[in-house]
Amino acid sequence: MTVPEHTARLALPGVLTAEQAARTVAGIAALQREDGAIPWFRGHHLDPWDHVEAAMALDTAGEHTRAAAAYQWLADHQNPDGSWYAAYADGDATRPADHGKESNFCAYAAVGVLHHYLATGDEVFRSRMWPVVSRAIGFVLRLQQPGGEIGWRREPDGTAVPAALLTGSSSVYQALRCALRLADLRGEPQPDWELAAGRLGHAIRVHPERFLDKSRYSMDWYYPVLGGAVRGPEALARLAGRWDEFVVPGLGVRCVLPNPWVTGGESAELALALWAAGDTRRATEILRWIRHLRAGNGLYWTGYVYADQAVWPEEQTSWTAGSVLLAVAALTGDPATCQVFGGQDLPTGLSPDCCDPAGHRAH
The missing domain is CATH 1.50.10.10 (Glycosyltransferase)
Known part of the structure; x- marks a missing residue:
């Protein structure tokens, strides 16, 4: 398969080859x-x-x-x-x-x-x-x-x-x-x-x-980091705090506790949050783990019930594939993706006169 230059930049060792990235893009386009x-x-x-x-x-x-x-x-x-x-x-x-x-x-x-x-x-x-x-x-x-x-x-x-x-x-x-x-x-x-x-x-x-x-849902754990509200040492501390609850080594990230179900979207989004927090090693590792969710057509199964060793639900969603590509794009240095998820050049708004630095309400 001929791989366009831009798609070839999405190759990430152990996660996607250039040809695999091209198949994923084609899979989304087909939908x-x-x-x-x-x-x-x-x-x-x-x-x-x-x-x-x-x-x-x-x-x-x-x-x-x-x-x-x-x-x-x-x-x-x-x-x-x-x-x-x-x-x-x-x-x-x-x-x-x-x-x-x-x-x-x-x-x-x-x-x-x-x-x-x-x-x-x-x-x-x-x-x-x-x-x-x-x-x-x-x-x-x-x-x-x-x-x-x-x-x-x-x-x-x-x-x-x-x-x-x-x-x-x-x-x-x-x-x-x-x-x-x-x-x-x-x-x-x-x-x-x-x-x-x-x-x-x-x-x-x-x-x-x-x-x-x-708080049963992993998104509530990592989204304050992914969305950019929590960054720096606080972001790493937040991600470390519930890591063992949500992360299943070798398989991915649980969607919701206590279900024995890892999902591709949450796993890729956590990888993107880890990248934003500066932990590229673990971000890449999680993307490598979810290769087991990849289908032959380049799309990804939504999730996997590891207690039953079964794909569930039996669907391949555009957004799961999309989340993988966005995480890979950040890790491979795509400028637009790095800017909107890194957020260094985005305005932060005006902080309210609500609390002191320790979080106590101002009087």
Whole structure:
């Protein structure tokens, strides 16, 4: 198989050869509809967050036309309030499968748009997508709570759900920082977004009590690192703290305790979080472990129940493959991926006058 130069850069010893990377990219591309939508797999649904993750993976391999089509799908089907529905049957915009609107799903468009711009330098794309990002962030911030956390959903009848998820809010924090970078590029300061990002980052770092208790899920463990709210020694300490609970040596990362089930998406995302925290050795090791989830067509099985030695569910999702490619892209130095997940050049927002450095509430 002829491997394009950009895809060949995704080769990572012990994880992917250039030919294997090309097959994974082709596998994601084969799931994309003609209108740009990327469902989990054909016949299943599309959700906006995983759609963006798959588009970002395409950009890492130089498939910029396909990625742009995915973002155009978002532009074409954004709701008037700036949102997207939580799910669309087979990626068909005329068939919403869940009329709820989830905050982190809507915010993530900002991450993808900045990633695509950094990968391509396409100023026309950036200008065209700016109103889309701006409306989406407006929708999300209308769900922000007084403590800084982001309510996770607006119900189909319009009712706002104030309860916040740590994983979702951590993802929104990354998206807000990417949106602020896009605003900087336009020369259009967004002070309200800066305040919102600062309050949100502070809540993630200092106030776990403001979020629903989902500590059984590995995403709540590593997402504050992956989303960029926790970095440096604190990030390494956080990842070390529950390592033995969630990591199954040789197999990958558990999705939820106490289930004996490792999943490719969580494993690749943890690898990306480890890379962001500076631990490239263990990041690479985890990606090597999940080779057992790789299918012959280049896609990845969603998960593996090791107690039964069985693949489950029997599905190969675009977002699992996408998460692997994004982790590999970071480890191999892809500039756009390193910038949006490394975050060194992303604005951090304005910290609130809430607590002293030890986390005690200010009076």
